[in-house]
Amino acid sequence: MATLGAHKKHKVTVVGSGNWGTTMSKLVAENVKAYPTLFEEQVDVWVYEEEVTLPKESRHYDPSSELASKPQKLSELFNKLHENVKYLPGITLPSNVVANPDLVDSCKDSTILVFVLPHQFIPRVCDQLAGKIVPYARAICCTKGVDVSEKGIRLMSEAIGMRLNIYCGALSGANIATEIAQEKYSETTVAYDPPPMDSRAPTPKGSPNASMVDLISPSRPVPSERSARLKALPNEYPPLSHENVRKLFHRPYFHVRIVDDVVGVSLGGALKNIIAIAAGFVDGLGWGDNAKAAVMRVGILEMVKFGKEFFPDSAKTSTFTEESCGVADVITSCMGGRNFRCAKMATERGESIYEIEQKELNGQKLQGTSTAYEVNSFLKHQGLESEFPLFTAVYNILEGNAKPEDIPELIEPKI
Amino acid sequence: MATLGAHKKHKVTVVGSGNWGTTMSKLVAENVKAYPTLFEEQVDVWVYEEEVTLPKESRHYDPSSELASKPQKLSELFNKLHENVKYLPGITLPSNVVANPDLVDSCKDSTILVFVLPHQFIPRVCDQLAGKIVPYARAICCTKGVDVSEKGIRLMSEAIGMRLNIYCGALSGANIATEIAQEKYSETTVAYDPPPMDSRAPTPKGSPNASMVDLISPSRPVPSERSARLKALPNEYPPLSHENVRKLFHRPYFHVRIVDDVVGVSLGGALKNIIAIAAGFVDGLGWGDNAKAAVMRVGILEMVKFGKEFFPDSAKTSTFTEESCGVADVITSCMGGRNFRCAKMATERGESIYEIEQKELNGQKLQGTSTAYEVNSFLKHQGLESEFPLFTAVYNILEGNAKPEDIPELIEPKI
Structure with missing residues (x-):
């Protein structure tokens, strides 16, 4: 339930539209419809635009039709057919998922950003978004893995959080995307534990300085003063409690457990x-x-x-x-x-x-x-x-x- | 190493000679040879006597020989061929494993009893042994499972310990006997945590009274006074510490971790x-x-x-x-x-x-x-x-x- 006094709703964007990103957009879109007092109905998905032809696996494939051979824009096909014909063919997406090839536009006004990008694109995409998102937005990183080098260990979620100056949690589990898209039962873990935040913090401008995106080494943890620079969610929004975050991801076929431990x-x-x-x-x-x-x-x-x-x-x-x-x-x-x-x-x-x-x-x-x-x-x-x-x-x-x-x-x- | 002052050695008997019991006797026999200051070299195995003929899987099978068709006593074949031809054919056992069809004789003087019996034989075998074993012996139960009924839960190790009035630990793990007999790598867990014991306790006579072998229900735990009735190991023996118990079971192909938690x-x-x-x-x-x-x-x-x-x-x-x-x-x-x-x-x-x-x-x-x-x-x-x-x-x-x-x-x- 929305908390007393909250009259705004959370807008959700899924950043990335590969196999896993499209699957996440499907289940998130199902959930925002289930909780209309918490979330805006439309879920945007940022699609890296490309020209595609309809593959055989698509639900709309018809060899006699023009569509089968004529290349078209992925985002346009996505919105017309409610299917990601290249990365998740054969699965019908809810009509409230909207593909948007404009990265900045897709995230504008969103309070929840679900990152599902291949590892190597994270820095570049975040740098394009920095300063152009809602300053009190929260992110969840669904990309697995960490950056490890001789010098230290950096979590994907930290890379996102520091570049955008927002809090970023993580989602990971025994999750084969195609099985989840087919609504076969599975589970996942969401780590979400935002630190106390300053409701008076100024709106950050542009990218954080270079030292913020350095590697986190065991001997040099994230500066503790960082949390004070994060901007608190205004009271007009329903709180992003564990309960509400769970509502965004949990489905009857996708059981979610929430923990604090992002690391x-x-x-x-x-x-x-x-x-x-x-x-x-x-x-x-x-x-x-x-x-x-x-x-x-x-x-x-x-x-x-x-x-x-x-x-x-x-x-x-x-x-x-x-x-x-x-x-x-x-x-x-x-x-x-x-x-x-x-x-x-x-x-x-x-x-x-x-x-x-x-x-x-x-x-x-x-x-x-x-x-x-x-x-x-x-x-x-x-x-x-x-x-x-x-x-x-x-x-x-x-x-x-x-x-x-x-x-x-x-x-x-x-x- | 044996502790200063210890001049006796532990005698080990394996009670049971099925697939798993014979496998346990093999690895225990390898270990007593590796630690001659702690353990007597001979390991007895109680064999439930039966007449058998040599199966094809035996290392000694020869269709032209008389042995192939003539039924013989399992224990005699065991000691002649160093092979349990019925329950672990094809595996050569160390020569210091001796099959003994006399239950009481096989356990006489043994300070360590390794129980590897099918579940349903445990009460009967223990009742035959009660009062006829060394009063300060210790047991390890390698039979998996617990007795559960509407009334409560009874561990196999408790059933053994209470019937014999000795301490009984447990061994369990991801252990397929045949793979271990072939020295394929695996691990196990040994639970061993004897309570403080009374070195002056009288030698127990016969079976404990009936209430001692009742079910343990959550509302009625093992009587705490029981430990005071257990007889401590005399100082002449090396202590049965975690370290020494581990030495009895751990092999390069059978890694043992010792814990306290028998339950x-x-x-x-x-x-x-x-x-x-x-x-x-x-x-x-x-x-x-x-x-x-x-x-x-x-x-x-x-x-x-x-x-x-x-x-x-x-x-x-x-x-x-x-x-x-x-x-x-x-x-x-x-x-x-x-x-x-x-x-x-x-x-x-x-x-x-x-x-x-x-x-x-x-x-x-x-x-x-x-x-x-x-x-x-x-x-x-x-x-x-x-x-x-x-x-x-x-x-x-x-x-x-x-x-x-x-x-x-x-x-x-x-x-």
Whole structure:
């Protein structure tokens, strides 16, 4: 229910319209209609404009029609057919989802920005938006992963929040977009915990200065004074409580749990790919389900340790061991994910995972291998490789310094 | 290392010689040789005597030999061939494992009793042993499961401990016996936490009185005065610390973690079978890995809740979420276990799980269905069915009151 005194409604924009972004726009649009006192009915989706022809998978494909061969603008087809024919063909979208190819226009007046962009586009898109959004808007980042380098760890949500000078939470879970678009049951975790904000803070102008977008290293956390510079949501709007944020994402087929731990949710989505590679290596040896489950369990505990070691004030054990973004996403990734499958094939065929990647992935890249290298470079710099024996074993196998058969010995706790 | 002053060594007996018991005797026998200052070299295994002929899987099978057709005593073949030809054919056992068909004789003088018996034999075997073992012996129960009825919950380890008036811990994990016998990597959890004991306690005589073997109900926990009646290990023996207990079970291919939580370890091995049925039901609908992982996660949290609700002073969250006996055993059971496979087939074929059980299991029975009924009868009696929606959903599907498709709605948390 809207709170007493609130007479404005939240406008929601989904920034990004790939497979996952379009799926998010579908479920968000279903929810804004379900809670008309909280949210404006129209949900804008920013579409990176391109010319497309109707694929066979589209619900509107008709080989005899002109549409089948004539290239048209993706956003126009989207709004005419209520279908993203390129990235989510075959799924009808609610009529209150509107594709908008103008980034700034799509986010204008929106109080809730749902970011679903490929990783590498986040800085550029945020820089285009900076200073042109509602200053008290809130964001949720649905892009998985973190930036890790020798110097430190930066969450996607932090990159967005700092560039736009707004609060940004995170959404991650055992979520294969196409299954959710088909309304097959799944769960997710939303991390949302805005700090106290100053209702008198001035409207920020333009991009924050360069130091704000620097890497967050363990020794240099986000400045605590930052929260005081964030602008509070005016009282005219319904509060963005956990309850109301949940209403935006929860569906009968998409169960949402809300937590405070943005760091844990973000780390889970990145580190699980290293675990999936380890599980694939071991499964490829034909060692059976005991061994695979053991590697997964050890991996989950290394996630917990990673969170506690480098984010002692924020990452919580339960985020990794009890939430969809942790244990469930590890399970899904180790059952049939791309990293798992390629690592398993590599062991079975006695080839390197890079050879498998080239042969099997049609030019797509594995995320797990780059994450394993980045995390290793960070751990090495901290002198903590031996504290994370499974992550380190994966790196050493990728480097050719160890074999999958060595994993039990490499991760064996010393008596 | 043996502690200063200790000049006696622990004698180990494995009570039971099925697939899992023989596997345990193999790894325990390897370890007693590795730590000759702690343990006597000979490990006795109690074998329930039967006449057997050599199967094809035996390492010693030779169709032209007399042995192939002539029935012989299992224990004699065991000691002659160093192989359990009936229950673990093809695996060579260390020569320091000795089969003994005399139960009382096999346990005489043993300070460590490793129980690996089918569930239903535990009371009878313990009653034969009561009063005839070393009074300060310690036991570890490797049989999974708990006895649940309307009235309460009894752990296997408690049943053993109370009948023999000794301390009994528990061992459980993602452990498929044959894979471990083949030295494929896996992990397990040992729960071991003896209470303070009275070094002056009298030697107990015979069985404890009937009330001692009653069910433990939430409202009637184990009498706390019981520990004072347990007899402490004399100083002549090396202490049975976590470190020394771990040395008895840990192998390079069988990693052991020791915890204090006997309740959690025991509950995990029972409740995971209900979760495997739920995961099978959902997977049979073709809903994909998101849905399966979600059901597993919800199930693990219901395990945690069950432990906290009924054993608030002992069961720990981490036992379920971080140990092999919890999360890893759930994963293994939901990947390919019997309960999972039968439930999945039932959904796929539109038959009841009982029809599948009859057609597919060659007379073997599913543990998950009976556990689901027992747990439901207990929860109903406590008025707490609605607090455990997944366990209750499984019961209702088994009863024909609900369908697998209803699971998301049945477990959906209310806003």
